[in-house]
Amino acid sequence: MHSLFRLPVARRRKHTSVVLAGLALLLLTAVLPRAEAQQKLLRISAIPDQKPETLNRLYPLLANELSRSLGVQVKYVPVTDYTAAVSAFRRGDLDLVWFGALTGVQARLQKPGAKVIAQRDIDVSFQSFFIANTASGIKPLRNQKGLTALKGKRFTFGSESSTSGRLMPQFYLAEAGVRLGHFAGGAPGFSNSHDATIALVQSGAYQAGVVNEEVWQSRLSSGKTDPKKVIVIWRTPGYANYHWLAQPNLDQRFGKGFTARIESTFVKMRASNPRQAQILDLFGAKRFIPAPQRQYDAIEKVGREIGKIR
Amino acid sequence: MTTTAWSWRPAAPLLPLLPALALLPLLLVLPGLVHGGGWDLVAQFAAAAMTPSLNPLLLRTAIAGLGITVGIALLGWALSLALGLVGGVLSSRIVWRTCLGVAWPAGAIRRFLAVPRSIHELLWGLLLLQLLGLKPAVAMLAIAIPYAALVARVVSDLLDALPTAPLQALRSSGAPAGAALLTALGPALLPGAFSYGGYRLECALRSATLLGVFGLGGLGTELRLSLQSLQFHELWTGLWLLLAVMLSLEALLRALRHRWGMPSRFKLTTAGVGRSGRELLLALLGLLPVLVLVAVALEISPAQLLAWQPLPPLQANWPAVLALPWAALAATTLGLTLLAACLAVGVAPLLLLLVAPWPWGRLLLRAVWAMGRLWPPPLTALLLLFVLKPGVITAALALAFHNLGVLGRLLLEACEDTADQPGSGGAEVALSCSGCGPRLALLYGRFSGLARSYLAYGAYRADVILRETVVVGLVGAAGLGSLLLEALSSFAVDELIALIAVYALLTLLGEDLSDRVRQRLLSG
Known part of the structure; x- marks a missing residue:
């Protein structure tokens, strides 16, 4: 039995080396032309913060539109994790990314020279809404100081690095003297999405939470949220949020003025054009506008205070 | 080791059931954890199983x-x-x-x-x-x-x-x-x-x-x-x-x-x-x-x-990292692991015993366990949160359900495999022929043979659960796992290094312990 067992092993080694050699060749030929083609391929991505189920629809449309306007191949790369998207941008695996304010700053700090391209009209002054379960007894707050009513309550943020679902709310909480350790259980929850935050506060798992205004309004008007069970208790002041961020080297790779052409493609989108209307609608925007980089200085400062930016 | 020294030990077939004792304190605290506000969401989730979306674009993706x-x-x-x-x-x-x-x-x-x-x-x-x-x-x-x-x-x-x-x-x-x-x-x-x-x-x-x-x-x-x-x-x-x-x-x-x-x-x-x-x-x-x-x-x-690229530069603030409440975090994580492991290991044989008299019982268990394996733990955690308050116990339940799915299936398969082999399923058949109920026949006829190796496998599984504590940060206050997700999203490389070291240390200790338990079980 032993010899029976060993013979095929010996034979297999020869076979494997032949197969492996063939393989190596095959892989080489498969890889080389692709590396060249990559030069002219614009890879775009986005961190889904709302309506993620429409991304499948949204990004092929956008990729087509960009491709038509810029004259290069555009590929949408799906990424669902904030950390993964920032890392991929630092690595240069993504050329143009739709970031939240905080993740955009994180990405810019890790990739100096990256350019802020454009934002939506609503991103200039974005708001977060603190919400509460009606059974929790928390009443709408008169002012920011009222946030102390959340001490000792079960409270959830959205994603760890969401600007509207975590960063700015935590900043306003801290200003009112509420630290993360003050919540019931000694820590807040992280629901990972605005929809989950609303569902968890409505169910009562968490007595209060915080969501971005856009998702709240949309869920309220679609009837997904029950206004008898969950109410808005406080609205934050406005802050700058989502924006498109581009790699610093796009002009070198795609030709002079390429970055500026991306910006003008976005800024020139109009609802009168049916294709562009679809894109604007899916982004929840009336139009895109230029985004001055300095409006994120405040975000960076808050990020450092809270420890999300090191 | 003398026989008298071991006389306190329960009979072999009862061994796999011992971890299920964790159910007793759990049943005491569970009513206080229920908020029950999201049964409608759970119902929606269950109903959606019957009507999955058949949108061609979605199906294709x-x-x-x-x-x-x-x-x-x-x-x-x-x-x-x-x-x-x-x-x-x-x-x-x-x-x-x-x-x-x-x-x-x-x-x-x-x-x-x-x-x-x-x-x-x-x-x-x-x-x-x-x-x-x-x-x-x-x-x-x-x-x-x-x-x-x-x-x-x-x-x-x-x-x-x-x-x-x-x-x-x-x-x-x-x-x-x-x-x-x-x-x-x-x-x-x-x-x-x-x-x-x-x-x-x-x-x-x-x-x-x-x-x-x-x-x-x-x-x-x-x-x-x-x-x-x-x-x-x-x-x-x-x-x-x-x-x-x-x-x-x-x-x-x-x-x-x-x-x-x-x-x-x-x-x-x-x-x-x-x-x-x-x-x-x-x-x-x-x-x-x-x-x-x-x-x-x-x-x-x-x-x-x-094609490697350098990591982002390390900006370490070690005093701040050291000042984190490591002992409390590790204790929470270990408690979470232990509870989840006990539940997963102990409940599988318990459920098998409970449904032993009914032919459809095993089918039902199979279906439930398949769901446990199928649902990623973050999904189970979210479903649990629809009806339970957040906290360590809810996190443990989510991990336990997933691992119960894995362990339960292995146990059932082992039971059925031994039944297929000529001569080895005899004990159970003999017991039921001599008038034992199906539960006792399963307990003494089957579990006694599998007890030690099943528990030894359970010890391996506990290591897995320790690592999986990372994925239930959703339910809050979940110890090292929550801190880890936070450190990742802040790109806090110093905290990450410390956390990985702590996880490695805990795993080493855990493996050492489970090695001892296993050797004792397999030799005893």
Whole structure:
């Protein structure tokens, strides 16, 4: 039995080396032309913060539109994790990314020279809404100081690095003297999405939470949220949020003025054009506008205070 | 050890039920945890199972995602087996003793391999993402590295548990060390190693899905998108597809194991390789071109694995890192692990006993356990939060349900496998023929034989659960896991390094403990 067992092993080694050699060749030929083609391929991505189920629809449309306007191949790369998207941008695996304010700053700090391209009209002054379960007894707050009513309550943020679902709310909480350790259980929850935050506060798992205004309004008007069970208790002041961020080297790779052409493609989108209307609608925007980089200085400062930016 | 010293011990068949004692305190605190406000959401989720979305675009993305997930699982698994076999031989005491006459290098290598093993594949994924970029190769390696270390541990355990008589006979008749080892241990090792290897493929499928849930592509990514927006109909489209693949894979592996006469997974020792060795090698050879095709389809190439980029600069603030409440975090994590492990290990045999009298009971359990394996723990955690308050216990329940799905199926399979083998199912039949009820017959006839190996396997599983605590940060206050997700999203490299060290330390201690428990169980 032993010899029976060993013979095929010996034979297999020869076979494997032949197969492996063939393989190596095959892989080489498969890889080389692709590396060249990559030069002219614009890879775009986005961190889904709302309506993620429409991304499948949204990004092929956008990729087509960009491709038509810029004259290069555009590929949408799906990424669902904030950390993964920032890392991929630092690595240069993504050329143009739709970031939240905080993740955009994180990405810019890790990739100096990256350019802020454009934002939506609503991103200039974005708001977060603190919400509460009606059974929790928390009443709408008169002012920011009222946030102390959340001490000792079960409270959830959205994603760890969401600007509207975590960063700015935590900043306003801290200003009112509420630290993360003050919540019931000694820590807040992280629901990972605005929809989950609303569902968890409505169910009562968490007595209060915080969501971005856009998702709240949309869920309220679609009837997904029950206004008898969950109410808005406080609205934050406005802050700058989502924006498109581009790699610093796009002009070198795609030709002079390429970055500026991306910006003008976005800024020139109009609802009168049916294709562009679809894109604007899916982004929840009336139009895109230029985004001055300095409006994120405040975000960076808050990020450092809270420890999300090191 | 004398008999009197052991007289306090419960009878063998009761052993697997002991961890279920954790249910008692749990039942006491559970009513206080229920808020019950989200039953309508749970009902929506359940109802959506019957009406998954059949949108062609969604179906197409889900199927493409499933292809990526399966491909990643297959490649990661194959690589982990190859590396794990090498690592296993290198960390086997008997191999070192035979070749060099000393056994300590085996222990040292084994300890060293605990480090890659102690890091969850999700963490490997996010770390490798920094080095290699956003590619399917990252997910493949993220599975291959910790799995290889796990396989190495099991292979070395298998090797060291093999009877040494044939080896000694060969050595004393003058055979050189290498040849003697290969001849005496190689064939004997194969069945156990392949049985375990097949099981790792099932695990790899679950891991590949989970990696996707955390952003590394494939079907998991689709699941996460649907979960985030609570689109339960779309979620079920992906879940049903995944279930179909998961169950087919399990059935296929089971059929192969039967065909090739391999032991169930709990057995750590076994007899010879049988006449199927040639067939097995042919199957392995057939697998190679498949792997190549998958690699080409996923655009994974060896060149990618070498294209490293430097990590972001390390800005360390060690005093701040040291000031974190490590003891409390570790205690929470260990408590979470222990509770989840006890529930998963203890409840599986308990449920089997409960449903023993009813023929449909096992079918029902099978279905529930399949869901446990199918649902990524973050999904289970979210469902639990719809009706329970957040906290360590809710997190433990989510982890326990997932692992119950894994353990329950293994236990049921082991019960049925022993029933298939002539002569070994006799005790249960004899008991029921002599008038015992089905529960007692199962308890004394079947569990007594499986008790020790099942618990020994449960000890392995506890290590897995410790690492999985990373994925239930959703429910808040979940110890090291929550801190880890926070550190990752802040790019706090110093905290990450410290956390990985703590996880490695806990895993080392846990493995040491579970080694002792296992040796005691298997020898006792």
